[in-house]
Amino acid sequence: MARDWEHCYRTGETPWDKGMAAPPLEEMIGRAGPALFRNGPVLVPGCGLGHDVRVIAALGLETLGLDLSETAVALARGIQPAGRESYETGDFLDPAWAAGRRCAAIWEHTCFCAIDPSLRDAYASACAALLDEGGILCGVFYLTPHDPGEEHEGPPFETSIEELERRFSPWFEKIDGWVPAAAYPGREGREWIGIFRRLPHAPVA
Numbered sequence: 001m002a003r004d005w006e007h008c009y010r011t012g013e014t015p016w017d018k019g020m021a022a023p024p025l026e027e028m029i030g031r032a033g034p035a036l037f038r039n040g041p042v043l044v045p046g047c048g049l050g051h052d053v054r055v056i057a058a059l060g061l062e063t064l065g066l067d068l069s070e071t072a073v074a075l076a077r078g079i080q081p082a083g084r085e086s087y088e089t090g091d092f093l094d095p096a097w098a099a100g101r102r103c104a105a106i107w108e109h110t111c112f113c114a115i116d117p118s119l120r121d122a123y124a125s126a127c128a129a130l131l132d133e134g135g136i137l138c139g140v141f142y143l144t145p146h147d148p149g150e151e152h153e154g155p156p157f158e159t160s161i162e163e164l165e166r167r168f169s170p171w172f173e174k175i176d177g178w179v180p181a182a183a184y185p186g187r188e189g190r191e192w193i194g195i196f197r198r199l200p201h202a203p204v205a
């Protein structure tokens, strides 16, 4: 059954929210430089309370945090702004939400692993639809949320570097990728930073 994200935020059952931005985001900015975001605007899908949004906005970039949950968005709006950030409630996978919008870069953190795996191609095409040629999709992807043999029901749903490269390959070329040294406690070695650039061809239907 699909997770009721709004219910989770209303009841405070949000174990993924660590009260701070993803440590790999700072690591990526340190390695690639803020120019990776191409002067914005930057979109953060599945932004939750917006911790990552504020790190990017603090670089001076217009940054939009998007989340399905109205409560998450209301909570994010209630936190001291860091710059030119804003928040919206909406479904990243809904082409009607994306229609007519453009961003220079997308930062992903625990949205890809939160959606049902059957929707991963829709996620990749949503990214492609929002970025023009040269646009950047970067993120920290949660590869192995569970130990081998551990009983679990996602989300989070696991993935692999090979799957990520395959899912994004119709629209993106990979330009960098590494296992971050910085991580929330317990996520060490389980994540992968991927940076992809939008290819000039292959329009989204």
Ligand SMILES: C[S@@+](CC[C@H](N)C(=O)[O-])C[C@H]1O[C@@H](n2cnc3c(N)ncnc32)[C@H](O)[C@@H]1O
Pocket (backbone or CB within 6 Å): 005, 006, 016, 017, 018, 045, 046, 047, 048, 049, 066, 067, 068, 069, 072, 090, 091, 092, 093, 109, 110, 111, 114, 115
């Ligand atoms: C695991 S949480 C991570 C939130 C945030 N990135 C963090 O680390 O605190 C996944 C988030 O994605 C949001 N989400 C799930 N599917 C979404 C969709 N299709 N469009 C927008 N947000 C979505 C959920 O509401 C939730 O806030």
